Amino acid sequence: GTALQFAVEELRSDREVVLKAVRQNGTALQFAFEELRADRDVVLKVVRQNGTALQFAVEELRSDREVVLKAVRQNGTALQF
Numbered sequence: 001g002t003a004l005q006f007a008v009e010e011l012r013s014d015r016e017v018v019l020k021a022v023r024q025n026g027t028a029l030q031f032a033f034e035e036l037r038a039d040r041d042v043v044l045k046v047v048r049q050n051g052t053a054l055q056f057a058v059e060e061l062r063s064d065r066e067v068v069l070k071a072v073r074q075n076g077t078a079l080q081f
Contacts, residue, residue, distance in 0.1 A: 001021055001022075001024035001025030001027075001028045002021075002025055002027065002028050002031070003021070004017070004018065004021040004028045004031040004032065005028075005030075005031040007031070009033070012031060012032055012033050013032075013033040013035065013036065015036060015039070015042065018032040018036050018042065019042065019045065022042075022045070022046045022049075022050075022053070023049070025050075026046050026047070026049055026050025026052070026053035027050065027052070027053055027056065029042075029043070029046050029053045029056040029057070030053075030055075030056040032056075034058065037056060037057055037058050037061075038057075038058040038060065038061065040061060040064070040067065043057045043061050043067055044066070044067060044070055047067060047070045047071035047074060047078065048070055048074060049074065050074065050075070051070070051071035051072060051073070051074035051075030051076075051077070051078035052071075052075050052077060052078050052081070053071075054067070054068065054071040054078045054081045055078075055081040062081055
């Protein structure tokens with residue numbers, strides 16, 4: 001999960017490593033490289049289990065209707081992001 005923040009760059013940019021980390025703790029998304037925080041599929045998977053992780057997605061995805069709806073369904077407070 002949050003151990004991702006201490007991982008080397010290579011791991012923080014690895015899709016599989018990031019997906020495993022966010023499965024443990026959705027807020028670990030904040031430590032992923034921007035390219036993964038901009039990856040719609042990754043962000044959709046994360047917000048389905050932790051809606052508040054929406055705040056760590058890139059701005060474009062925070063404005064994406066489907067992404068926001070998935071996040072809000074999981075946690076209504078995600079609407080603030």
